[in-house]
Amino acid sequence: MFEVESDIRKAKTLLSEFYTDERFFEMSREKIFERAWHFIGQSNEVESLKPTTLLPGFVDEPVLLSRVDGDVVCLSNVCTHRGKILVEERCKANLIRCGYHGRRFSLDGRFLSMPEFEGVENFPSPADDLKQLPLAEWRGFLFASIDPFAAFDDVVANMPDIGFESDELKLTSTRKYEVDAHWALYCENYLEGFHIPYVHRSLNEIVDYGSYTTETIRYASLQTGFGDDGSIAAKYLFIFPNLMFNFYPWGVSVNVVRPIRPSKSVVEFLTYVADESLIEKSAGADLHGVEMEDEAVVESVQKGIRSRFYLHGRYSPTREQGTHHFHRLIAEFMQ
Ligand code: FES
Ligand SMILES: [Fe+2]
Structure with a gap:
């Protein structure tokens, strides 16, 4: 039903029906989420x-x-x-x-x-x-997990070094955002930094877009944003299908995407802080503002993919490896 070519230069994005059809939403519960960590x-x-x-x-x-x-x-x-x-x-x-x-x-x-x-x-x-x-x-x-698709160790195996110790993390805030969009649209937006210069002007000043990198492993991907001085501004780890761990100099922000309906999701933000003094001026300082910008584009895409004229798109080979990898996993699980 869903197929995404392994060669990103030939590949087409997921068919829009995946996001709009109630049956596929139900199928994703059983085939993806009941097997997830x-x-x-x-x-x-x-x-x-x-x-x-x-x-x-x-x-x-x-x-x-x-x-x-x-x-x-x-x-x-x-x-x-x-x-x-x-x-x-x-x-x-x-x-x-x-x-x-x-x-x-x-x-x-x-x-x-x-x-x-x-x-x-x-x-x-x-x-x-x-x-x-x-x-x-x-x-x-x-x-x-109820019935995991792979051992957790295999999910995080071969992970590039995150350089982060979590011994002293404290949960300092939890927040919930309701987003009028399919869970996968929210995730795939997270999986590329391509939109940063267009959508996140303030973040664009902190993260050097030119050196932004994406590494994919079997069930996860890691994006790294560097500051102007070459230091790591943030590492963004995505664990399929819906978990995001954002490592900042001050701690970790965890996002959990919860599907509600095909066109509605709830995203939980859990903030774990190790060093409060580093929060200001870092890439994770204005999480709320960045979130509002992301939600606005993702909700706009939700309206757009219902169009009779939109069936699928193509990928940028240099900027959308993470999204391509994510779509390939969805296609694999939805068999
Ligand atoms: S339901 Fe627990 S003892 Fe009856
Ligand atoms: Fe974004």
Whole structure:
């Protein structure tokens, strides 16, 4: 259905139907997002039990992060009896007890006990334990998946050096933006610096457009913006399909793109700061202003791709490698 040539000079961009047709939106949930790694915060935020949801509004899977002997595990947060959500709020505990009929589980998800179940056959069985989900930790950040398309280590393998240590990062703000555009339009705009001189005048003064680079690896890509003095102004890491890690001299801004409808997405901005004194004057100083500029173009594209006269475009071989790589991954997953 979707095909994007590997040779960027011959390739055409994804057919516009991918963004407009409800069926493909549903297909992307199953074929892409249910197999993706989802960002679920920092490991040092998990003291004992912390409930969360994988990609709210789209994947919507309730999970429970639990600390067991120092390690974090990710469990299904749904009681194996009649399906109540087990833990509703972050808390400290030494076992998990369902608030509906009292079923108990150990912190690693094993069934422990259940009142009034004497005489029930083949009980308990492994199906009564809480399912444990694949979980990965990378630079203090946690990722979980229902059925990952690749091991997380393989997703970040062969990553060019980011030169960033995340030991002392603190979450200082979270923000949500509603964007009237398809999730992939938002991502593909992020994946090229081509538009910087046209769309982001203030950012263009900080980042030297001529030396901007893009490196692609199997499921990720890394863009680097340099300042006028040749120093690194920012590194922009994209992890397929919807995660953005922006490394600045002062810390990391993480963006999670959440599909809502084919023409609507929510983008979460989580700001993790290591050194507050460096924020001003850096490429990440005016994130809000840059975001408004990006949203305006992406929303304009959303209107444009519905046109009867637009089916697909072509790529700049020097400026759109990241977008080409992203479209190729979408085409691969949508088979
Ligand atoms: S739903 Fe949990 S004990 Fe009944
Ligand atoms: Fe932009």
